[in-house]
Amino acid sequence: MLLELFIGAIFVGGTITLMLASYFLMRWFTGSEADVHEKDLASSVIFRISALHGLILALVFAQEMFSYQQLRLQTATEANAIADIYFDAGRYGGGHNVAVQKELNDYIRVVVDKEWQELGETNRLSPEAWAQWDAAYNAVLDLVPTNPREQSLRNHMLDRIYLISDSRTKRESTVADSMNAIFWFAALSGVFFIALAYYSYPPRSRNILLISMFGAYTGIILFLIYAFSNPYIQPAELSPGPLLRLQQQIAALPPAS
Template identity: 65%
Template sequence: MIVEMLLGALFVCGTVALTLAAYFLMRLIMGGEAEGHEKELASSVIFRISALHGLILALVFAQEMVEYQQLKYEMATEAGAIADIYYDAARYGEGFKAPIQQAISAYVSQVIDGEWQSLADKGRLSNEAWAFWDKAYQHVLNLVPADKRQESLRSQMLERLHDVSQSRTKRESNVADSIDSIFWFAALSGVIFIALAYYAYPPRRRNLLLLCLFGAYTGIILFLIYAFSNPYQPPAALAPGPLERVQEQINASPATGL
């Protein structure tokens, strides 16, 4: 928590310092006080750059929030599919449930204990988790239904295993779609250009305070975008809560077959 707070403070203080540095550099280059027509032109430039800059930040922030919420939805979908497979295996028949349930239980444990950290460190899914998924898939494929009930349960388990596979693929693509360095170039350029255009206004205490407020708020937005850009790493790391709850249910179930 302390590290996250320090990182947020670094973003805020950094943008404030960048704003003031650009402002005073432009004042030094231009020299003297600006005339009336210069202030009008500066105001016009500030308005246009600010509009584009704000639009870029808003679009990227909204995109990161949507992807973050989508990951939470996919994780809940995967957890529901895992629970369905596990309990459908028990419904299929006492003599067939153990291999499927063992593979599914091992898969969940591997995702929680190994894959989540692998996504944070390498941005890659765990090969071990894929192996356990494939093992469960093979066991379900090898089932030979004896009646309509078993045929329906087998079909449902295969469908839910496909749902798990799709959720896994989306989980990995969420890391691959992280923010490109071009965005940070555009965002920081906007801060600099806006600050440069304020050179026409004298460095009075109130004016400097307003510049600091602009830099601080921009820093907060940039920090939030950075935080949500990788949901597997702090400061906005997303815990596999739904999968952990499914694991607890599986471990507490009398039908574990283990």
Template identity: 55%
Template sequence: MASVLIGIAIIGGTTATVLAAYYIMHLVMGGDPGGRDRELASSVITRIASLHALILALVFAQEMIEYQALRTESAVESNAVGDVFYDAERYGPEAQAPIQKALKDYVRIVIEEEWTELGRTGELSSAAWDQWNNAYLRILELAPVNAKQQSLRGHMLDEIHTISESRDRRENSGTDSISLIFWFAAVSGVIFTAIGYYPYAPDGRNLLLLSIFGVFTGIILLHLRLL
């Protein structure tokens, strides 16, 4: 529900900004009954809109790269959890029950609590870290009695450290945010593009086209806000 309200606010706000900027400039300049300003206005609009689109495209591409990197890290983390989980079973009953329980609790906390907390505060769940630490200590306490158990213990230690490293990278990705400079440039681009249309009369067709421009720009900004 919150995402829907945010979407309505961003798209509606962007569209309202476009129409308001256009109307204010049209009133201030009194329109362009003789059509003398249209050629220059069109030239300026084209340049501003091109730069505005370039800024949006570059930031959108950067956010998508970070999103793909986060997906990759999540896959690495989940694979490492699975490896430790099944290696504990292969090690024997003295490792299976305590380590698997800690990992089950860890996964539950990450899915049910940590993802939401990371998006809201930019921080990882301390409860998830506690379960990771619990599994780590259980692995350290293992006393291998043969080469098989020695190998499994070493592999579990490697994978539990991989989980920790993936968590750190996930937290770094979660704290990344789009610079205020970008938002200033994005909003400025919307306003300057809209005011460039002041020579055109505020009839239904022109207002519809401006609204489409505002809605589309709002959709892009919404995607950047949610990534």
């Protein structure tokens, strides 16, 4: 919580500072008070730039929120697919089912303990997790059905393990395709130009307060966009909750006889 508050304060304080510095820079550059025509023109410029700036922030914020929610969905989908394979392997019987369940257990452990953090640091899936997925895939392929029941179970497990692979790729794309420096340039330059256009208003305490309020709110929106752009790290880290709950559910099962 302290880290989130600290980073949020940096964004809010930074945008307020940028706006006030830009405002006073323009006041110093123009030298004299603006006349009525200048104020009308400045108001028109502020309105147009603010509209474009707000549209950019709204679109990017919506995109990042959508990606964040999609990650939650993909994690749940992946956990459900793993659970389907694990319990289908238990229904399969024979000797190979134990190998399938062991490889899936190891896969969950690697994703939760290692890959989740590595995704936040490198924006890439862990090779170790891919190797563990491949081991589980091979364990399913090694199943030799002896009746229609086992054939149906094996086919379903193969279908589910392909779904795991697809969910993994989508999990990576959440951060691999995130925004770049161009967005931040557009966002901060919008703040700068809006603040410049306020020069026609005298630096009274209430005017400074209103400009600071606008800067603070813009900083909050920029902070939220930054936080949601990488959901694998703070300040908006998304826990692999469905995988953790599945891991706990499997650990609570009675040992196979």
